[in-house]
Amino acid sequence: MELKEKLQILAESAKYDASCSSSGSHGRGSSNLGNTSYAGICHSFSSDGRCISLLKILLTNACIFDCKYCINRKSNNIKRAIFTPEEICEITINFYRRNYIEGLFLSSGIIKSPDDTMNLLIETLQLLRGKYHFGGYIHVKAIPGASEHLLKKIGLLADRVSANIELSTENGLKLLAPNKSGDKVQKIMQYVKDNHNKDYVPAGQSTQMIIGATKESDLDIMNKSFSMYQNYRLKRVFYSAYIPINKDTLLPSLEIPPLKRENRLYQADWLLRYYGFKVSDILDEKNPNLNILVDPKASWALKHLQEFPKEVNTCSYQDLLHIPGIGVTSAKRIITSRRHFKLTFKDLKKMGVVLKRARYFITCNGKFDFNPEYFNKNFIEANLVLNDNVKQLTYGKQLQLF
Amino acid sequence: MANVYLYNGNFLNLLELINYLLSNNTRPFNIKPINYNADMFENIINLKLENKQDIIKLYLQLYDKYILKIIYYVFISNENNKELIIYYYLLNYPKYKNNLNYMRNLKCVSETLRISQKVSRENHKMKGFVRFVELKNKVLYAKIKPDNDILYLLSIHFKNRLKNEYWMIEDVERKIISIYDKQNFYIIKTSDLIINAHNKSVDEDEFASLWQLFYQTIGIKERKNLSCRQNFMPKKYWPYLLEVRDEL
Known part of the structure; x- marks a missing residue:
């Protein structure tokens, strides 16, 4: 098989993994070729708008597992291919020298056994780091069920090691991924967390969950994310709208992937990590799913409208973060600036604070940016939804889903 | 006055x-x-x-x-x-x-x-958007057309990243070129130099087409979102991005 055909098959099989970040690594000292950028660098953007930072490929798409949602499952009749470690190095090095990529994202189907597969991955990484003295970013997938000594080895070669949990409940996993158990994945996470230091997986670990393949609610998903952030100190949880690649009676027959839901989950995820929200603030048993029309922070604010409007010149940093449309950067700018002068709406604009959403929830020196008589839930909600609608016209098809 | x-x-x-x-x-x-x-x-x-x-x-x-x-x-x-x-x-x-x-x-x-x-921000974006072509003598050569005069800043980045390669980055608008000799980089006027950019190395076309193939393959068609792509990667940079310039 030609290199070209292999690349096509093994990139095709790898493309459903959401992660492509190349950030968070301080690098590994001197090397002949390449370094890492702490902020990460995007090298291109694909036709779906996702960043291309890493050469995202599988070592092989042959697999002994039969996970229902996966394109590479054993029972699928697709073309299979396998790269040799040398071939992967050749492509990686040549792409890197031409500045096409920031590094390599290597995953694999499971051939023979988890340990055999891990050994092949390790061999590839050793070649890259040893023979080619490659200092660029490497993200590698750990194979569930592999032995600890292999996990130890691979973590010393890669910047990021990750294992995908895929589904937020053990029932979901049993149903769709009978060979994979949550335990095996969490064992990897635990090991990586316990051994994490500047030489071992310096960029930390991440994971991914599929959205919409099973009946799990957003509350299940967010609870799972929150517990993983706490227990395993994950850098990121990626959410991936389920795309119906395989036909199976156990799988829903969606025509369009639930992209808006995925978007809302990411927003909620950010609220957990950077805005001091708890899962119970956003979701509860009565409302287990996120509002599709309004983003989670605005939706929280509309429910707690009695706490608004906030006076930007006096309210606390935590309160600023609770205002829809105001992020960490804006909140910090407001805090530092208001020590020196009293902020007006005009000043906020000059500071780069986006008022499109925030204007309904704040006052500057006691003044509203709109007629205060309209300060009520219906008016604000209608305006927020209308504001977004212009954008959502392009998502029109998806909205019909809900 | x-x-x-x-x-x-x-x-x-x-x-x-x-x-x-x-x-x-x-x-x-x-x-x-x-x-x-x-x-x-x-x-x-x-x-x-x-x-x-x-x-x-x-x-x-x-x-x-x-x-x-x-x-x-x-x-x-x-x-x-x-x-x-x-x-x-x-x-x-x-x-x-x-x-x-x-x-x-x-x-x-x-x-x-x-x-x-x-x-x-433009400097950061260009760190990703530079595309080198390998010439016959193994020198890497790239053309860029940024809005701002960031050639010096970019050169610092590539001096660290590709320190064991000979490379040149040309700002086509300002007609200046940065040349790196594995030790230091020098920024000179393009007119002081003659480059035969058609003199590519033997592998060049193969890796360029592998990259184009990878780019075509990695996009998920069910999630197609061209306006999102363009927000992140404005069209003004496309003429020098080998994977999208044919779409112009």
């Missing part, structure tokens, strides 16, 4: 001039590089400033290092009145000292920070 002060287009010379204006309490109507075409109401003043002192050393005594970095970023931007913006920014420094950057209600401050952020 609409006094327009000229400098020779060089960053150090601009610092020299601004320092002169500030210490003499002179308010310029504008500050422009030497090739400036004045209109009839403007009075051109071309001071011959003696390069008596180490101007960077002087600035580092007067201002925080961070401030100096910001004004350098503004200087390499493509903004129209960048020199005057730098002047007013520094004029306000003695009053606010290192709190200056919090005073975003002052136009000179908000503009300075906006421009420097714009330059820094």
Whole structure:
């Protein structure tokens, strides 16, 4: 098989993994070729708008597992291919020298056994780091069920090691991924967390969950994310709208992937990590799913409208973060600036604070940016939804889903 | 009087001039590089400033290092009145000292920070968007066309990243080229150099087409979102991006 055909098959099989970040690594000292950028660098953007930072490929798409949602499952009749470690190095090095990529994202189907597969991955990484003295970013997938000594080895070669949990409940996993158990994945996470230091997986670990393949609610998903952030100190949880690649009676027959839901989950995820929200603030048993029309922070604010409007010149940093449309950067700018002068709406604009959403929830020196008589839930909600609608016209098809 | 002060287009010379204006309490109507075409109401003043002192050393005594970095970023931007913006920014420094950057209600401050952020962002984007072609003699060669004059900043990045390669990056708009010899990089005029860019290495076409194939393959068609792509990767950069230039 030609290199070209292999690349096509093994990139095709790898493309459903959401992660492509190349950030968070301080690098590994001197090397002949390449370094890492702490902020990460995007090298291109694909036709779906996702960043291309890493050469995202599988070592092989042959697999002994039969996970229902996966394109590479054993029972699928697709073309299979396998790269040799040398071939992967050749492509990686040549792409890197031409500045096409920031590094390599290597995953694999499971051939023979988890340990055999891990050994092949390790061999590839050793070649890259040893023979080619490659200092660029490497993200590698750990194979569930592999032995600890292999996990130890691979973590010393890669910047990021990750294992995908895929589904937020053990029932979901049993149903769709009978060979994979949550335990095996969490064992990897635990090991990586316990051994994490500047030489071992310096960029930390991440994971991914599929959205919409099973009946799990957003509350299940967010609870799972929150517990993983706490227990395993994950850098990121990626959410991936389920795309119906395989036909199976156990799988829903969606025509369009639930992209808006995925978007809302990411927003909620950010609220957990950077805005001091708890899962119970956003979701509860009565409302287990996120509002599709309004983003989670605005939706929280509309429910707690009695706490608004906030006076930007006096309210606390935590309160600023609770205002829809105001992020960490804006909140910090407001805090530092208001020590020196009293902020007006005009000043906020000059500071780069986006008022499109925030204007309904704040006052500057006691003044509203709109007629205060309209300060009520219906008016604000209608305006927020209308504001977004212009954008959502392009998502029109998806909205019909809900 | 609409006094327009000229400098020779060089960053150090601009610092020299601004320092002169500030210490003499002179308010310029504008500050422009030497090739400036004045209109009839403007009075051109071309001071011959003696390069008596180490101007960077002087600035580092007067201002925080961070401030100096910001004004350098503004200087390499493509903004129209960048020199005057730098002047007013520094004029306000003695009053606010290192709190200056919090005073975003002052136009000179908000503009300075906006421009420097714009330059820094383009620099960051270009770190990803440079595409090298390997020539027959193994030299890597790239063409770029950024809005701002970021060739120097980019060269620092690639000096660290591709330190054991010979590379050249050409800014086609400004007609300057950065050349790296595995030790240092030098920025010279393109006209001083003849490059045969068609003289590609034997593997070049193969890897270029592998990259194009990878690019085509990695997009998920069920999630197609071209406007999102264009937001992140504006069309002005496409002519030099091998994976999308055919779509133009």
